[in-house]
Amino acid sequence: MPMSENSPWGKKKKPASPEDFLADLIQKIRDFFEEQSKKKAKKEPTPEGDGFDGQKFLAGAGKIGLIIAAIVLLRGVFACFYTLQPGEQGIVLRFGSYNRTADSGLNFKIPYMEEMIRVDVETVRKEEFGVRKTTGHTTDDSESLMLTGDKNVIDVAWIVQYKISDPFKFVFKVKNVEQAVRDNSETVIRRIVGNMDFDYVLGNRIMLADMGRQELQRDLNKLETGIDIVTLQLLDITPTDEVKPAFNEVNEADQDMKRLVNEAEETYNRVIPKARGSALQTIEEARGYAVQRVNDAKGETTRFKAIAAEYAKAKDVTRQRMYLETMQSILPQVKQVYVMDSSRQSVLPYLNLNEPSAGTASPLPPVDKPLNQ
Secondary structure, eight states, rough: OOOOTTOTOOOOOOOOOHHHHHHHHHHHHHHHHHOOOOOOSOOOOOTTTTOOOHHHHHHHHHHOOOHHHHHHHHHHHHHEEEOOOTEEEEEETTTTEEEEEEEEEEOOOOOOEEEEEEEESSOEEEESSSSSSSSOOOOOOOHEEEETTTOOOOEEEEEEEEEESOHHHHHTSOOHHHHHHHHHHHHHHHHHHSSSOOHHHHOOHHHHHHHHHHHHHHHHHHHTTEEEEEEEEEEEEEOOOOHHHHHHHHHHHHHHHHHHHHHHHHHHHHHHHHHHHHHHHHHHHHHHHHHHHHHHHHHHHHHHHHHHHHHHHHHHHHHHHHHHHHHHGGGGGGGOOOOTTTTOEEEEEEOOTTSSSSSSSOOOOSSSSSTOO
């Protein structure tokens, strides 16, 4: 019959780990020897004296040795296997020397001969410079104050983010990788800012940050730190408090200049395309007029050639017809008509019936058909 959970003797507490089990066993052995010593102290001496029983001592020592060996073996079995979480890698040392790098998952190592060091290779670590929100580092003004190439003082704040790319180099090559990142980052930024003018540093933040990231990565690779720079970002670039008023005035002047430039560009974009359109329109009209004049000239030439051919066939008739057609086009435009007699002695009266007032000279009525027909 199974024992009930509510046993009057209670539930026996087991050690949580082999180390706890070994400590509990040692405490029990110590209590056992203390109890034996107390019993011997209370026991009356025999006439033969208190003699040493070697067989009992060896038997007890053998049992204790077997128990210790079993504990050591059990602990070694538990220590053979270990699990690395995703994003972790393990550096396995055999007798204190590097042996291999273990990936995430279940792995095996030789107990009591190999040791494993966990390294997180996925977490992005961050170092801040000149930022007042510090994490473990006390920042001061001297960290962010720098001297530009034109001997102006500027306040630069930036951050560096990096990940571990080579766990072996990260653990064994450099003693303090975090301090190495801080020292080299400050050196690189100061070198870049020191080679540039004040205005250039203020206006080219992104380019300077990319340049600093490349140089910092190159320096850290030479040190074999085993890390990759994820980003280097310049957070704030401002002048010092002593020159901020002058800087603000310069900034306002720069904003006014940009505004005027934008207004000029707006006017340019509005006027120039219109002028170009007008110019193209004029050019196209001129081309059309040139084509029209050429076509008219060609038509007149063809007409003249046709008349010349007819004139060669019948000169008198053609001459008379040309005269009459010319008069037909000219006389309607004449305001006053004077009729002379053949002897040119007096002006003959001319009655224009087309006008409402009688006696007023008027052009002759148009002729519907040529007169020579």
